[in-house]
Amino acid sequence: MDIKDLQEKVELHLTSVWKEPVKVTEIFHLSGGACQDNYALEIQSNVSKKSLVLRTDKGGSLLSSLSKRDEFKVAELVYKAGVKTPTPVFLEEESSVIGSPFFLMEKIAGKATGRYITKDKELDGYRKTKMVSDLASNLAKLHTVVPEMVTDSDLKQKLKLVPIDNYISQSITDLHQSLDELPEAHPAIELCLHWMELHAPNIDKIVLVHGDYRTGNFMMNAEGLQGILDFEFAHFGDRHEDIAWLCMRDWRFGRIGKEVGGFGDRKDFYKAYEMTSGIPVDPYKVTFWEIMGNIRWAIGSAQQAERHLSGKDKGIELASIGRRTAEMEWEAMRLIEELENAV
Structure with missing residues (x-):
């Protein structure tokens, strides 16, 4: 998907879901490996600014991998257990928004390489x-x-x-x-x-x-x-x-x-x-x-x-x-x- 198109679709959807104007002020693609696509987002609403990561699947994920819904639910469980992991923010289960399910989580500092x-x-x-x-x-x-x-x-x-x-x-x-x-x-x-x-x-x-x-x-x-x-x-x-x-x-x-x-x-x-x-x-x-x-x-x-x-x-x-x-x-x-x- 074109990154400008993704930006517009995310803005419209979050504005609808969160019932307030949402603006994606910055978006860029992060390395996601062979199966995943990750995008860094800077989001501005009436009350706050958030640095988030949008996580979704590429064309074909491994057969043994969880769906985005289930991965998000696991992240919630792990977060509640006290594990140091990005805060889960939002889950979208429908593919119609950007072409595949996705979720948003807190963007954290550091490198993983x-x-x-x-x-x-x-x-x-x-x-x-x-x-x-x-x-x-x-x-x-x-x-x-x-x-x-x-x-x-x-x-x-x-x-x-x-x-x-x-x-x-x-x-x-x-x-x-x-x-x-x-x-x-x-x-x-x-x-x-x-x-x-x-x-x-x-x-x-x-x-x-x-x-x-x-x-x-x-x-x-x-x-x-x-x-x-x-x-x-x-x-x-x-x-x-x-x-x-x-x-x-x-x-x-x-x-x-x-x-x-x-x-x-x-x-x-x-x-x-x-x-x-x-x-x-x-x-x-x-x-x-x-x-x-x-x-x-x-x-x-x-x-x-x-x-x-x-x-x-x-x-x-x-x-x-x-x-x-x-x-x-x-x-x-x-x-x-x-x-x-x-x-």
Whole structure:
């Protein structure tokens, strides 16, 4: 959509909904990745000025991602749980306004890029002192959201509440199904899925899982953590999923020795998480979910490539992501070998 056209449509709609004149005094496109579109808005009304972000889908989002309605509802739950995240402001569920559903949230300061968070000198002080503990404590707060707290039955269904005893087996079954839908064979993924079936741990409790808690999905500046972003892959699951996802090799941006997001150490993250949650972190479960995470991302990368190769949604970013599949396959097998040798 032309940005001028978007500006006019948002002005008209918010004026109608909020029952007061609304003027979008500034609007520009933000980076949103392969699946999302984000726009920064400066909004002026009779009583206030607001700096907001409009978040909507591109032509085709990943099949496993939440709708904009559900993502907004999750953001509300997480915000109420005390997680540092942008304030949810407004949800529009109808596609007729701008061509797809969207929501507005508070615009916060900071940057989310991997290179900035892991290497920029501006963050040296924060990186050495509170970055790990801030992210661990906010994740622990996010995990206080449990199924009983979700009163919206439709949202609870979308968050895929699975009985605790079946959760891991269902996760593996879902990955088998996604793998079978790909046009090419991936024997390394098949091998890893078989290993996971034989070595699945127990789960202590089903909680809300961010689903993409990693470097790139939180905003920071020299003053510290500004906010956790992007709840489009949220679901009910095992708390160790999120911890493992943040520790995956692919999110370290070249700083391989810093296993937590490319900026921290596991023991420090585990300790800070335990201090806030009062629940011990199980290193074996983290590694198991790290293997699962690599396989999930390997399949997701292959799916992104297929969107490009099939002609459904052409894009160089989709094609380049697809090339990462082999890296995740290798990492998953390396982790399995590491666990087997430790026995």
